[in-house]
Amino acid sequence: MKTALLCVSFGTSVPAARKSITAVEEALHAQMPDADFFRVFTSKTIRRILAQKGETVWSMDEALAHLTDGSYDRVVIQPTHFLYGLEYESLKASVEEAKKQFPALLLGVPLLSCTDDLQSLAHVLSAEFPQKENTALVLMGHGTTHFSNVVYPAMQAVFHMMGRTDVYVGTVEGWPEIDAVCGQLCAGTYTYVRTAPFMLVAGDHALNDMAGDEEDSWKSILTQKGYDVECVLEGLGVLPGVQELYCQHLSALLN
Known part of the structure:
Protein backbone atom coordinates (compact mmCIF):
# COMPACT_ATOMS: atom_id res chain seq x y z
CA MET A 1 0.00 0.00 0.00
CA LYS A 2 1.16 3.52 -0.77
CA THR A 3 0.83 7.15 0.28
CA ALA A 4 -0.42 9.90 -2.03
CA LEU A 5 0.46 13.57 -1.52
CA LEU A 6 -1.93 16.09 -3.06
CA CYS A 7 -0.81 19.71 -3.29
CA VAL A 8 -3.93 21.82 -3.77
CA SER A 9 -3.68 25.35 -5.18
CA PHE A 10 -6.14 27.82 -6.64
CA GLY A 11 -3.95 27.76 -9.76
CA THR A 12 -2.81 30.29 -12.32
CA SER A 13 -3.06 30.67 -16.09
CA VAL A 14 -0.01 32.97 -16.23
CA PRO A 15 2.98 30.81 -17.29
CA ALA A 16 5.60 32.99 -15.59
CA ALA A 17 3.66 32.87 -12.32
CA ARG A 18 3.54 29.07 -12.26
CA LYS A 19 7.03 28.87 -10.74
CA SER A 20 5.65 30.06 -7.40
CA ILE A 21 3.30 27.08 -7.21
CA THR A 22 5.94 24.66 -8.48
CA ALA A 23 8.43 25.83 -5.85
CA VAL A 24 5.98 25.07 -3.04
CA GLU A 25 5.01 21.74 -4.61
CA GLU A 26 8.65 20.69 -4.81
CA ALA A 27 9.31 21.71 -1.21
CA LEU A 28 6.30 19.71 0.01
CA HIS A 29 7.24 16.66 -2.05
CA ALA A 30 10.75 16.82 -0.59
CA GLN A 31 9.10 16.40 2.82
CA MET A 32 7.48 13.17 1.61
CA PRO A 33 9.82 11.82 -1.09
CA ASP A 34 8.34 8.32 -0.97
CA ALA A 35 4.79 9.52 -1.61
CA ASP A 36 3.21 9.67 -5.06
CA PHE A 37 2.71 13.35 -5.85
CA PHE A 38 -0.40 14.83 -7.47
CA ARG A 39 -1.26 18.42 -8.41
CA VAL A 40 -4.75 19.86 -7.88
CA PHE A 41 -6.11 23.27 -8.94
CA THR A 42 -9.41 24.37 -7.43
CA SER A 43 -10.22 27.08 -10.01
CA LYS A 44 -12.54 25.73 -12.69
CA THR A 45 -11.70 28.66 -14.98
CA ILE A 46 -7.97 28.06 -14.76
CA ARG A 47 -8.37 24.32 -15.35
CA ARG A 48 -10.42 25.10 -18.45
CA LYS A 53 -3.64 24.53 -24.04
CA GLY A 54 -3.36 20.75 -23.72
CA GLU A 55 -2.65 20.47 -19.97
CA THR A 56 -4.96 18.50 -17.69
CA VAL A 57 -4.99 19.40 -14.01
CA TRP A 58 -7.42 17.64 -11.68
CA SER A 59 -10.02 19.29 -9.51
CA MET A 60 -10.21 18.12 -5.90
CA ASP A 61 -13.16 15.84 -6.61
CA GLU A 62 -11.45 14.42 -9.70
CA ALA A 63 -8.26 13.72 -7.79
CA LEU A 64 -10.08 11.91 -5.00
CA ALA A 65 -12.09 9.91 -7.52
CA HIS A 66 -8.90 8.77 -9.30
CA LEU A 67 -7.37 7.62 -6.02
CA THR A 68 -10.23 5.38 -4.88
CA ASP A 69 -8.92 2.26 -6.62
CA GLY A 70 -7.53 0.87 -3.36
CA SER A 71 -3.87 1.54 -4.17
CA TYR A 72 -3.40 4.09 -1.40
CA ASP A 73 -3.83 3.46 2.30
CA ARG A 74 -3.07 7.12 3.11
CA VAL A 75 -3.89 10.29 1.17
CA VAL A 76 -2.33 13.51 2.47
CA ILE A 77 -3.69 16.84 1.25
CA GLN A 78 -1.76 20.07 1.79
CA PRO A 79 -3.38 23.22 0.41
CA THR A 80 -1.42 26.31 -0.60
CA HIS A 81 -4.40 28.58 0.12
CA PHE A 82 -3.69 31.55 2.39
CA LEU A 83 -6.89 31.64 4.48
CA TYR A 84 -9.73 29.61 5.92
CA GLY A 85 -11.88 31.21 3.21
CA LEU A 86 -14.50 30.10 0.73
CA GLU A 87 -12.03 28.05 -1.34
CA TYR A 88 -10.80 26.22 1.75
CA GLU A 89 -14.35 25.54 2.95
CA SER A 90 -15.18 23.97 -0.42
CA LEU A 91 -12.01 21.90 -0.26
CA LYS A 92 -12.83 20.73 3.26
CA ALA A 93 -16.35 19.74 2.19
CA SER A 94 -14.96 17.58 -0.63
CA VAL A 95 -12.58 15.87 1.78
CA GLU A 96 -15.30 15.21 4.36
CA GLU A 97 -17.49 13.67 1.67
CA ALA A 98 -14.69 11.35 0.50
CA LYS A 99 -13.34 10.26 3.90
CA LYS A 100 -15.31 7.05 4.00
CA GLN A 101 -13.61 5.92 0.77
CA PHE A 102 -10.06 5.95 2.20
CA PRO A 103 -8.38 4.24 5.18
CA ALA A 104 -6.73 7.58 6.00
CA LEU A 105 -7.48 10.96 4.41
CA LEU A 106 -5.66 13.92 5.98
CA LEU A 107 -6.21 17.63 5.23
CA GLY A 108 -3.66 20.29 6.18
CA VAL A 109 -4.31 23.88 7.15
CA PRO A 110 -3.83 27.02 5.01
CA LEU A 111 -0.71 29.18 5.23
CA LEU A 112 -2.22 31.64 7.72
CA SER A 113 -4.05 29.39 10.13
CA CYS A 114 -3.15 31.00 13.48
CA THR A 115 -1.50 34.02 15.07
CA ASP A 116 1.91 32.35 15.02
CA ASP A 117 1.60 31.96 11.24
CA LEU A 118 0.98 35.68 10.81
CA GLN A 119 3.99 36.51 12.93
CA SER A 120 6.20 34.01 11.13
CA LEU A 121 5.20 35.33 7.71
CA ALA A 122 5.73 38.92 8.84
CA HIS A 123 9.30 38.06 9.83
CA VAL A 124 9.93 36.33 6.49
CA LEU A 125 8.63 39.32 4.52
CA SER A 126 10.38 41.85 6.73
CA ALA A 127 13.69 40.18 5.87
CA GLU A 128 12.78 39.99 2.17
CA PHE A 129 11.72 43.65 2.06
CA PRO A 130 13.97 45.56 4.50
CA GLN A 131 12.89 49.01 5.56
CA LYS A 132 14.06 51.89 3.36
CA GLU A 133 14.06 55.60 4.09
CA ASN A 134 10.99 57.50 2.85
CA THR A 135 9.61 54.26 1.37
CA ALA A 136 6.38 52.42 2.12
CA LEU A 137 5.78 48.76 1.33
CA VAL A 138 2.22 48.10 0.14
CA LEU A 139 1.20 44.44 -0.07
CA MET A 140 -1.71 43.48 -2.34
CA GLY A 141 -3.87 40.65 -1.01
CA HIS A 142 -6.72 39.06 -2.92
CA GLY A 143 -9.48 39.69 -0.40
CA THR A 144 -12.68 37.74 0.18
CA THR A 145 -16.29 38.18 1.26
CA HIS A 146 -15.61 35.48 3.86
CA PHE A 147 -15.04 36.52 7.47
CA SER A 148 -11.43 35.33 7.11
CA ASN A 149 -10.77 38.62 5.29
CA VAL A 150 -9.90 39.98 8.77
CA VAL A 151 -6.49 38.32 8.28
CA TYR A 152 -5.42 41.19 5.98
CA PRO A 153 -5.81 44.06 8.46
CA ALA A 154 -4.50 41.72 11.16
CA MET A 155 -1.39 41.14 9.08
CA GLN A 156 -0.78 44.88 8.87
CA ALA A 157 -1.22 45.14 12.63
CA VAL A 158 1.41 42.43 13.14
CA PHE A 159 3.88 44.36 10.99
CA HIS A 160 3.24 47.59 12.88
CA MET A 161 3.53 45.92 16.28
CA MET A 162 6.94 44.52 15.31
CA GLY A 163 8.08 48.03 14.36
CA ARG A 164 7.48 47.89 10.61
CA THR A 165 5.04 50.80 10.47
CA ASP A 166 6.08 51.31 6.82
CA VAL A 167 4.15 48.20 5.75
CA TYR A 168 0.52 48.38 4.61
CA VAL A 169 -1.78 45.58 3.49
CA GLY A 170 -4.67 46.12 1.07
CA THR A 171 -6.88 43.87 -1.05
CA VAL A 172 -8.27 43.73 -4.56
CA GLU A 173 -11.60 42.13 -3.71
CA GLY A 174 -12.00 42.74 0.00
CA TRP A 175 -11.19 45.32 2.68
CA PRO A 176 -9.17 47.47 3.00
CA GLU A 177 -9.18 48.71 -0.59
CA ILE A 178 -6.43 50.78 -2.18
CA ASP A 179 -8.23 54.05 -1.29
CA ALA A 180 -8.07 53.12 2.41
CA VAL A 181 -4.36 52.33 2.03
CA CYS A 182 -3.73 55.68 0.35
CA GLY A 183 -5.50 57.40 3.23
CA GLN A 184 -2.94 55.89 5.60
CA LEU A 185 0.04 56.65 3.35
CA CYS A 186 -0.76 60.34 3.19
CA ALA A 187 -0.31 60.58 6.95
CA GLY A 188 3.35 59.66 6.50
CA THR A 189 6.29 61.30 4.78
CA TYR A 190 6.75 58.75 2.03
CA THR A 191 8.02 59.66 -1.42
CA TYR A 192 8.48 56.09 -2.70
CA VAL A 193 6.15 53.09 -2.61
CA ARG A 194 7.03 49.47 -3.30
CA THR A 195 4.07 47.25 -4.12
CA ALA A 196 4.22 43.47 -3.97
CA PRO A 197 1.63 40.69 -4.19
CA PHE A 198 0.53 39.23 -0.86
CA MET A 199 -0.38 36.12 -2.82
CA LEU A 200 1.20 32.80 -3.67
CA VAL A 201 1.66 33.81 -7.31
CA ALA A 202 2.21 37.01 -9.25
CA GLY A 203 -0.65 36.28 -11.61
CA ASP A 204 -3.34 38.36 -13.28
CA HIS A 205 -4.07 40.50 -10.21
CA ALA A 206 -0.39 41.39 -9.79
CA LEU A 207 0.20 42.05 -13.48
CA ASN A 208 -2.93 44.10 -14.08
CA ASP A 209 -4.62 45.29 -10.87
CA MET A 210 -1.31 46.09 -9.18
CA ALA A 211 1.25 46.87 -11.88
CA GLY A 212 -0.89 47.55 -14.95
CA ASP A 213 -0.96 50.80 -16.90
CA GLU A 214 -4.73 51.27 -16.60
CA GLU A 215 -5.80 54.32 -14.60
CA ASP A 216 -7.40 52.19 -11.87
CA SER A 217 -4.33 50.01 -11.21
CA TRP A 218 -2.58 50.46 -7.88
CA LYS A 219 0.55 51.68 -9.66
CA SER A 220 -1.41 54.35 -11.53
CA ILE A 221 -3.36 55.45 -8.47
CA LEU A 222 -0.21 55.76 -6.35
CA THR A 223 1.65 57.53 -9.15
CA GLN A 224 -1.18 60.04 -9.54
CA LYS A 225 -0.85 60.80 -5.83
CA GLY A 226 2.78 61.78 -6.34
CA TYR A 227 4.66 58.66 -5.28
CA ASP A 228 7.50 57.03 -7.18
CA VAL A 229 6.27 53.44 -7.50
CA GLU A 230 8.19 50.18 -7.84
CA CYS A 231 6.21 47.00 -8.50
CA VAL A 232 7.64 43.66 -7.38
CA LEU A 233 6.30 40.91 -9.65
CA GLU A 234 7.17 37.81 -7.66
CA GLY A 235 4.68 35.59 -5.86
CA LEU A 236 5.40 34.63 -2.26
CA GLY A 237 5.72 30.98 -3.22
CA VAL A 238 9.27 31.54 -4.52
CA LEU A 239 10.50 32.58 -1.05
CA PRO A 240 12.24 29.75 0.85
CA GLY A 241 10.84 31.10 4.12
CA VAL A 242 7.28 30.77 2.79
CA GLN A 243 7.97 27.27 1.49
CA GLU A 244 9.24 26.37 4.96
CA LEU A 245 5.99 27.56 6.55
CA TYR A 246 4.00 25.26 4.26
CA CYS A 247 6.39 22.40 5.08
CA GLN A 248 5.88 23.02 8.80
CA HIS A 249 2.12 22.65 8.30
CA LEU A 250 2.66 19.39 6.43
CA SER A 251 4.97 18.07 9.17
CA ALA A 252 2.36 18.93 11.81
CA LEU A 253 -0.30 17.10 9.80
CA LEU A 254 1.85 13.96 9.51
CA ASN A 255 2.76 13.97 13.18
Missing part, protein backbone atom coordinates in the same frame (compact mmCIF):
# COMPACT_ATOMS: atom_id res chain seq x y z
CA ILE A 49 -7.81 27.54 -19.79
CA LEU A 50 -5.03 25.02 -19.21
CA ALA A 51 -7.09 22.25 -20.86
CA GLN A 52 -7.44 24.41 -23.96
Whole structure:
Protein backbone atom coordinates (compact mmCIF):
# COMPACT_ATOMS: atom_id res chain seq x y z
CA MET A 1 0.00 0.00 0.00
CA LYS A 2 1.16 3.52 -0.77
CA THR A 3 0.83 7.15 0.28
CA ALA A 4 -0.42 9.90 -2.03
CA LEU A 5 0.46 13.57 -1.52
CA LEU A 6 -1.93 16.09 -3.06
CA CYS A 7 -0.81 19.71 -3.29
CA VAL A 8 -3.93 21.82 -3.77
CA SER A 9 -3.68 25.35 -5.18
CA PHE A 10 -6.14 27.82 -6.64
CA GLY A 11 -3.95 27.76 -9.76
CA THR A 12 -2.81 30.29 -12.32
CA SER A 13 -3.06 30.67 -16.09
CA VAL A 14 -0.01 32.97 -16.23
CA PRO A 15 2.98 30.81 -17.29
CA ALA A 16 5.60 32.99 -15.59
CA ALA A 17 3.66 32.87 -12.32
CA ARG A 18 3.54 29.07 -12.26
CA LYS A 19 7.03 28.87 -10.74
CA SER A 20 5.65 30.06 -7.40
CA ILE A 21 3.30 27.08 -7.21
CA THR A 22 5.94 24.66 -8.48
CA ALA A 23 8.43 25.83 -5.85
CA VAL A 24 5.98 25.07 -3.04
CA GLU A 25 5.01 21.74 -4.61
CA GLU A 26 8.65 20.69 -4.81
CA ALA A 27 9.31 21.71 -1.21
CA LEU A 28 6.30 19.71 0.01
CA HIS A 29 7.24 16.66 -2.05
CA ALA A 30 10.75 16.82 -0.59
CA GLN A 31 9.10 16.40 2.82
CA MET A 32 7.48 13.17 1.61
CA PRO A 33 9.82 11.82 -1.09
CA ASP A 34 8.34 8.32 -0.97
CA ALA A 35 4.79 9.52 -1.61
CA ASP A 36 3.21 9.67 -5.06
CA PHE A 37 2.71 13.35 -5.85
CA PHE A 38 -0.40 14.83 -7.47
CA ARG A 39 -1.26 18.42 -8.41
CA VAL A 40 -4.75 19.86 -7.88
CA PHE A 41 -6.11 23.27 -8.94
CA THR A 42 -9.41 24.37 -7.43
CA SER A 43 -10.22 27.08 -10.01
CA LYS A 44 -12.54 25.73 -12.69
CA THR A 45 -11.70 28.66 -14.98
CA ILE A 46 -7.97 28.06 -14.76
CA ARG A 47 -8.37 24.32 -15.35
CA ARG A 48 -10.42 25.10 -18.45
CA ILE A 49 -7.81 27.54 -19.79
CA LEU A 50 -5.03 25.02 -19.21
CA ALA A 51 -7.09 22.25 -20.86
CA GLN A 52 -7.44 24.41 -23.96
CA LYS A 53 -3.64 24.53 -24.04
CA GLY A 54 -3.36 20.75 -23.72
CA GLU A 55 -2.65 20.47 -19.97
CA THR A 56 -4.96 18.50 -17.69
CA VAL A 57 -4.99 19.40 -14.01
CA TRP A 58 -7.42 17.64 -11.68
CA SER A 59 -10.02 19.29 -9.51
CA MET A 60 -10.21 18.12 -5.90
CA ASP A 61 -13.16 15.84 -6.61
CA GLU A 62 -11.45 14.42 -9.70
CA ALA A 63 -8.26 13.72 -7.79
CA LEU A 64 -10.08 11.91 -5.00
CA ALA A 65 -12.09 9.91 -7.52
CA HIS A 66 -8.90 8.77 -9.30
CA LEU A 67 -7.37 7.62 -6.02
CA THR A 68 -10.23 5.38 -4.88
CA ASP A 69 -8.92 2.26 -6.62
CA GLY A 70 -7.53 0.87 -3.36
CA SER A 71 -3.87 1.54 -4.17
CA TYR A 72 -3.40 4.09 -1.40
CA ASP A 73 -3.83 3.46 2.30
CA ARG A 74 -3.07 7.12 3.11
CA VAL A 75 -3.89 10.29 1.17
CA VAL A 76 -2.33 13.51 2.47
CA ILE A 77 -3.69 16.84 1.25
CA GLN A 78 -1.76 20.07 1.79
CA PRO A 79 -3.38 23.22 0.41
CA THR A 80 -1.42 26.31 -0.60
CA HIS A 81 -4.40 28.58 0.12
CA PHE A 82 -3.69 31.55 2.39
CA LEU A 83 -6.89 31.64 4.48
CA TYR A 84 -9.73 29.61 5.92
CA GLY A 85 -11.88 31.21 3.21
CA LEU A 86 -14.50 30.10 0.73
CA GLU A 87 -12.03 28.05 -1.34
CA TYR A 88 -10.80 26.22 1.75
CA GLU A 89 -14.35 25.54 2.95
CA SER A 90 -15.18 23.97 -0.42
CA LEU A 91 -12.01 21.90 -0.26
CA LYS A 92 -12.83 20.73 3.26
CA ALA A 93 -16.35 19.74 2.19
CA SER A 94 -14.96 17.58 -0.63
CA VAL A 95 -12.58 15.87 1.78
CA GLU A 96 -15.30 15.21 4.36
CA GLU A 97 -17.49 13.67 1.67
CA ALA A 98 -14.69 11.35 0.50
CA LYS A 99 -13.34 10.26 3.90
CA LYS A 100 -15.31 7.05 4.00
CA GLN A 101 -13.61 5.92 0.77
CA PHE A 102 -10.06 5.95 2.20
CA PRO A 103 -8.38 4.24 5.18
CA ALA A 104 -6.73 7.58 6.00
CA LEU A 105 -7.48 10.96 4.41
CA LEU A 106 -5.66 13.92 5.98
CA LEU A 107 -6.21 17.63 5.23
CA GLY A 108 -3.66 20.29 6.18
CA VAL A 109 -4.31 23.88 7.15
CA PRO A 110 -3.83 27.02 5.01
CA LEU A 111 -0.71 29.18 5.23
CA LEU A 112 -2.22 31.64 7.72
CA SER A 113 -4.05 29.39 10.13
CA CYS A 114 -3.15 31.00 13.48
CA THR A 115 -1.50 34.02 15.07
CA ASP A 116 1.91 32.35 15.02
CA ASP A 117 1.60 31.96 11.24
CA LEU A 118 0.98 35.68 10.81
CA GLN A 119 3.99 36.51 12.93
CA SER A 120 6.20 34.01 11.13
CA LEU A 121 5.20 35.33 7.71
CA ALA A 122 5.73 38.92 8.84
CA HIS A 123 9.30 38.06 9.83
CA VAL A 124 9.93 36.33 6.49
CA LEU A 125 8.63 39.32 4.52
CA SER A 126 10.38 41.85 6.73
CA ALA A 127 13.69 40.18 5.87
CA GLU A 128 12.78 39.99 2.17
CA PHE A 129 11.72 43.65 2.06
CA PRO A 130 13.97 45.56 4.50
CA GLN A 131 12.89 49.01 5.56
CA LYS A 132 14.06 51.89 3.36
CA GLU A 133 14.06 55.60 4.09
CA ASN A 134 10.99 57.50 2.85
CA THR A 135 9.61 54.26 1.37
CA ALA A 136 6.38 52.42 2.12
CA LEU A 137 5.78 48.76 1.33
CA VAL A 138 2.22 48.10 0.14
CA LEU A 139 1.20 44.44 -0.07
CA MET A 140 -1.71 43.48 -2.34
CA GLY A 141 -3.87 40.65 -1.01
CA HIS A 142 -6.72 39.06 -2.92
CA GLY A 143 -9.48 39.69 -0.40
CA THR A 144 -12.68 37.74 0.18
CA THR A 145 -16.29 38.18 1.26
CA HIS A 146 -15.61 35.48 3.86
CA PHE A 147 -15.04 36.52 7.47
CA SER A 148 -11.43 35.33 7.11
CA ASN A 149 -10.77 38.62 5.29
CA VAL A 150 -9.90 39.98 8.77
CA VAL A 151 -6.49 38.32 8.28
CA TYR A 152 -5.42 41.19 5.98
CA PRO A 153 -5.81 44.06 8.46
CA ALA A 154 -4.50 41.72 11.16
CA MET A 155 -1.39 41.14 9.08
CA GLN A 156 -0.78 44.88 8.87
CA ALA A 157 -1.22 45.14 12.63
CA VAL A 158 1.41 42.43 13.14
CA PHE A 159 3.88 44.36 10.99
CA HIS A 160 3.24 47.59 12.88
CA MET A 161 3.53 45.92 16.28
CA MET A 162 6.94 44.52 15.31
CA GLY A 163 8.08 48.03 14.36
CA ARG A 164 7.48 47.89 10.61
CA THR A 165 5.04 50.80 10.47
CA ASP A 166 6.08 51.31 6.82
CA VAL A 167 4.15 48.20 5.75
CA TYR A 168 0.52 48.38 4.61
CA VAL A 169 -1.78 45.58 3.49
CA GLY A 170 -4.67 46.12 1.07
CA THR A 171 -6.88 43.87 -1.05
CA VAL A 172 -8.27 43.73 -4.56
CA GLU A 173 -11.60 42.13 -3.71
CA GLY A 174 -12.00 42.74 0.00
CA TRP A 175 -11.19 45.32 2.68
CA PRO A 176 -9.17 47.47 3.00
CA GLU A 177 -9.18 48.71 -0.59
CA ILE A 178 -6.43 50.78 -2.18
CA ASP A 179 -8.23 54.05 -1.29
CA ALA A 180 -8.07 53.12 2.41
CA VAL A 181 -4.36 52.33 2.03
CA CYS A 182 -3.73 55.68 0.35
CA GLY A 183 -5.50 57.40 3.23
CA GLN A 184 -2.94 55.89 5.60
CA LEU A 185 0.04 56.65 3.35
CA CYS A 186 -0.76 60.34 3.19
CA ALA A 187 -0.31 60.58 6.95
CA GLY A 188 3.35 59.66 6.50
CA THR A 189 6.29 61.30 4.78
CA TYR A 190 6.75 58.75 2.03
CA THR A 191 8.02 59.66 -1.42
CA TYR A 192 8.48 56.09 -2.70
CA VAL A 193 6.15 53.09 -2.61
CA ARG A 194 7.03 49.47 -3.30
CA THR A 195 4.07 47.25 -4.12
CA ALA A 196 4.22 43.47 -3.97
CA PRO A 197 1.63 40.69 -4.19
CA PHE A 198 0.53 39.23 -0.86
CA MET A 199 -0.38 36.12 -2.82
CA LEU A 200 1.20 32.80 -3.67
CA VAL A 201 1.66 33.81 -7.31
CA ALA A 202 2.21 37.01 -9.25
CA GLY A 203 -0.65 36.28 -11.61
CA ASP A 204 -3.34 38.36 -13.28
CA HIS A 205 -4.07 40.50 -10.21
CA ALA A 206 -0.39 41.39 -9.79
CA LEU A 207 0.20 42.05 -13.48
CA ASN A 208 -2.93 44.10 -14.08
CA ASP A 209 -4.62 45.29 -10.87
CA MET A 210 -1.31 46.09 -9.18
CA ALA A 211 1.25 46.87 -11.88
CA GLY A 212 -0.89 47.55 -14.95
CA ASP A 213 -0.96 50.80 -16.90
CA GLU A 214 -4.73 51.27 -16.60
CA GLU A 215 -5.80 54.32 -14.60
CA ASP A 216 -7.40 52.19 -11.87
CA SER A 217 -4.33 50.01 -11.21
CA TRP A 218 -2.58 50.46 -7.88
CA LYS A 219 0.55 51.68 -9.66
CA SER A 220 -1.41 54.35 -11.53
CA ILE A 221 -3.36 55.45 -8.47
CA LEU A 222 -0.21 55.76 -6.35
CA THR A 223 1.65 57.53 -9.15
CA GLN A 224 -1.18 60.04 -9.54
CA LYS A 225 -0.85 60.80 -5.83
CA GLY A 226 2.78 61.78 -6.34
CA TYR A 227 4.66 58.66 -5.28
CA ASP A 228 7.50 57.03 -7.18
CA VAL A 229 6.27 53.44 -7.50
CA GLU A 230 8.19 50.18 -7.84
CA CYS A 231 6.21 47.00 -8.50
CA VAL A 232 7.64 43.66 -7.38
CA LEU A 233 6.30 40.91 -9.65
CA GLU A 234 7.17 37.81 -7.66
CA GLY A 235 4.68 35.59 -5.86
CA LEU A 236 5.40 34.63 -2.26
CA GLY A 237 5.72 30.98 -3.22
CA VAL A 238 9.27 31.54 -4.52
CA LEU A 239 10.50 32.58 -1.05
CA PRO A 240 12.24 29.75 0.85
CA GLY A 241 10.84 31.10 4.12
CA VAL A 242 7.28 30.77 2.79
CA GLN A 243 7.97 27.27 1.49
CA GLU A 244 9.24 26.37 4.96
CA LEU A 245 5.99 27.56 6.55
CA TYR A 246 4.00 25.26 4.26
CA CYS A 247 6.39 22.40 5.08
CA GLN A 248 5.88 23.02 8.80
CA HIS A 249 2.12 22.65 8.30
CA LEU A 250 2.66 19.39 6.43
CA SER A 251 4.97 18.07 9.17
CA ALA A 252 2.36 18.93 11.81
CA LEU A 253 -0.30 17.10 9.80
CA LEU A 254 1.85 13.96 9.51
CA ASN A 255 2.76 13.97 13.18
